[in-house]
Amino acid sequence: MPVIRVEMFKRTQEQKRNLARELTAAFVNTCGGNKEAIKILITEVDKNDWASGGVITADKKDII
Amino acid sequence: MPVIRVEMFKRTQEQKRNLARELTAAFVNTCGGNKEAIKILITEVDKNDWASGGVITADKKDII
Amino acid sequence: MPVIRVEMFKRTQEQKRNLARELTAAFVNTCGGNKEAIKILITEVDKNDWASGGVITADKKDII
Amino acid sequence: MPVIRVEMFKRTQEQKRNLARELTAAFVNTCGGNKEAIKILITEVDKNDWASGGVITADKKDII
Amino acid sequence: MPVIRVEMFKRTQEQKRNLARELTAAFVNTCGGNKEAIKILITEVDKNDWASGGVITADKKDII
Amino acid sequence: MPVIRVEMFKRTQEQKRNLARELTAAFVNTCGGNKEAIKILITEVDKNDWASGGVITADKKDII
Numbered sequence: 001m002p003v004i005r006v007e008m009f010k011r012t013q014e015q016k017r018n019l020a021r022e023l024t025a026a027f028v029n030t031c032g033g034n035k036e037a038i039k040i041l042i043t044e045v046d047k048n049d050w051a052s053g054g055v056i057t058a059d060k061k062d063i064i
Numbered sequence: 065m066p067v068i069r070v071e072m073f074k075r076t077q078e079q080k081r082n083l084a085r086e087l088t089a090a091f092v093n094t095c096g097g098n099k100e101a102i103k104i105l106i107t108e109v110d111k112n113d114w115a116s117g118g119v120i121t122a123d124k125k126d127i128i
Numbered sequence: 129m130p131v132i133r134v135e136m137f138k139r140t141q142e143q144k145r146n147l148a149r150e151l152t153a154a155f156v157n158t159c160g161g162n163k164e165a166i167k168i169l170i171t172e173v174d175k176n177d178w179a180s181g182g183v184i185t186a187d188k189k190d191i192i
Numbered sequence: 193m194p195v196i197r198v199e200m201f202k203r204t205q206e207q208k209r210n211l212a213r214e215l216t217a218a219f220v221n222t223c224g225g226n227k228e229a230i231k232i233l234i235t236e237v238d239k240n241d242w243a244s245g246g247v248i249t250a251d252k253k254d255i256i
Numbered sequence: 257m258p259v260i261r262v263e264m265f266k267r268t269q270e271q272k273r274n275l276a277r278e279l280t281a282a283f284v285n286t287c288g289g290n291k292e293a294i295k296i297l298i299t300e301v302d303k304n305d306w307a308s309g310g311v312i313t314a315d316k317k318d319i320i
Numbered sequence: 321m322p323v324i325r326v327e328m329f330k331r332t333q334e335q336k337r338n339l340a341r342e343l344t345a346a347f348v349n350t351c352g353g354n355k356e357a358i359k360i361l362i363t364e365v366d367k368n369d370w371a372s373g374g375v376i377t378a379d380k381k382d383i384i
Contacts, residue, residue: 001295001327001328001329001365001370001372001377002326002327002328002329003259003295003297003326003327003328004324004325004326004327004343005324005325005326005327006322006323006324006325006347007105007321007322007323007324007325008321008322008323008351009321009322011351013240013248015350015351016240016241016248017248017251018349018350018351019346019347019350019351020243020246020247020248021246021247021350022346022347022349022350023246023324023343023346023347024243024245024246025246025346026339026342026343026345026346027326027339027342027343029338029342030335030338030339030341030342031328031331031335031338031339035245035246036244036245037244038244038245038246039242039243039244039257039259039295040242040243040244040246041199041237041241041242041259042241042242042243043241044241045105045321048077048080049080049105049106049107049108050103050104050105050106050321051084051088051103051104051106052100052101052102052103052104052321053088053099053100053102054084054085054087054088054089054099054102055084055085056077056080056081056084057321059081065135065136065137065173065178065180065185065359066134066135066136066137067134067135067136067323067359067361068132068133068134068135068151069132069133069134069135070130070131070132070133070155071129071130071131071132071133071233072129072130072131072159073129073130075159079158079159082158082159083154083155083158083159085158086154086155086157086158087132087151087154087155089154090147090150090151090153090154091134091147091150091151093146093150094143094146094147094150095136095139095143095146095147103321103323103359105323109129109233112205112208113208113233113234113235113236114129114231114232114233114234115212115216115231115232115234116129116228116229116230116231116232117216117227117228117230118212118213118215118216118217118227118230119212119213120205120208120209120212121129123209129231131195131231131233135361141304141312144304144305144312145312145315148307148310148311148312149310149311151310152307152309152310153310163309163310164308164309165308166308166309166310167193167195167231167306167307167308168306168307168308169195169263169301169305169306170305170306170307171305172305173361176333176336177336177361177362177363177364178359178360178361178362179340179344179359179360179362180356180357180358180359180360181344181355181356181358182340182341182343182344182345182355182358183340183341184333184336184337184340187337193263193264193265193301193306193308193313194262194263194264194265195262195263195264196260196261196262196263196279197260197261197262197263198258198259198260198261198283199257199258199259199260199261200257200258200259200287201257201258203287207286207287210286210287211282211283211286211287213286214282214283214285214286215260215279215282215283217282218275218278218279218281218282219262219275219278219279221274221278222271222274222275222277222278223264223267223271223274223275237257242257244257249257269368269376272368272369272376273376273379276371276374276375276376277374277375279374280371280373280374281374291373291374292372292373293372294372294373294374295370295371295372296370296371296372297327297365297369297370298368298369298370298371299369300369
């Protein structure tokens with residue numbers, strides 16, 4: 001505890017490495033606690049599996 | 065917000081496309097809100113990773 | 129299976145009742161399967177616990 | 193209901209089979225309820241997607 | 257890692273205590289690993305927030 | 321997208337406000353993307369609902 005879960009589109013391993021480090025630092029800086037106890041789980045989501053406004057992202061012309 | 069997550073066995077892309085559209089419509093029709101704000105995340109689950117009654121689905125004779 | 133989870137701001141019980149019925153219908157209509165097997169879990173989220181753009185919703189002037 | 197979700201590193205199918213059976217038994221023994229109603233969802237997590245102490249597991253010398 | 261999440265209807269604290277102990281034992285017995293690393297998160301769900309077959313549990317005559 | 325979920329023990333509203341701001345900044349700094357698209361959901365967990373090593377946190381002498 002705490003557990004931080006991130007659902008995002010595909011990123012590089014270097015980005016995930018940096019993300020884990022910086023999210024952990026952000027948590028300790030604002031909420032305190034033991035850095036080692038902070039767990040992070042990253043889930044990369046395919047653009048065929050995420051929709052907004054009723055439309056699958058992969059079907060949109062402009063993918064954000 | 066809202067976020068709707070669906071965990072289900074494998075479906076075709078066309079089924080996922082229709083599902084995203086219809087779940088979004090169902091939400092707006094019953095709870096109101098801005099259609100664009102509705103996010104849907106689909107997770108397809110392997111039959112080796114889902115169990116009921118203590119038995120993995122892939123091990124069952126009759127898979128529903 | 130499937131499991132549909134909805135995270136949304138507070139709604140009335142009547143809205144939740146209608147939502148459960150209509151999400152279930154939307155699933156059966158687009159993906160098939162046994163209506164009885166469809167499980168829905170609703171989580172109502174406090175506006176102090178949801179943020180976008182780095183700002184907690186309860187702190188925003190315009191809450192959507 | 194209930195739904196039990198397990199996030200863990202990769203295991204063999206035999207381990208997952210045993211896990212589903214034993215988690216279900218543990219639930220019935222301590223909380224009662226209908227065995228058939230107990231659903232289990234297993235998610236195997238890649239060591240590149242899990243971090244503790246701000247460090248991705250795959251980057252650690254000692255992986256637990 | 258691993259993280260085990262349980263979503264269930266309300267139980268007593270004694271049931272939750274026993275559940276945490278037995279789920280942990282079930283995991284170690286079938287998948288191995290360090291007992292201390294096993295995290296369990298229990299979420300008690302209101303019968304107004306869970307539906308099957310399109311009907312909220314609190315609205316059903318027979319609640320399982 | 322992305323969605324960041326944080327499960328943690330109870331914090332003050334000021335801590336949650338700071339946490340949302342800093343997690344969002346950490347994401348943008350390491351993974352890029354549109355700040356406004358970053359959604360954060362905070363879930364505060366009771367010490368009766370979280371266990372490690374098979375023991376509910378509220379039952380432990382030393383709560384971390």
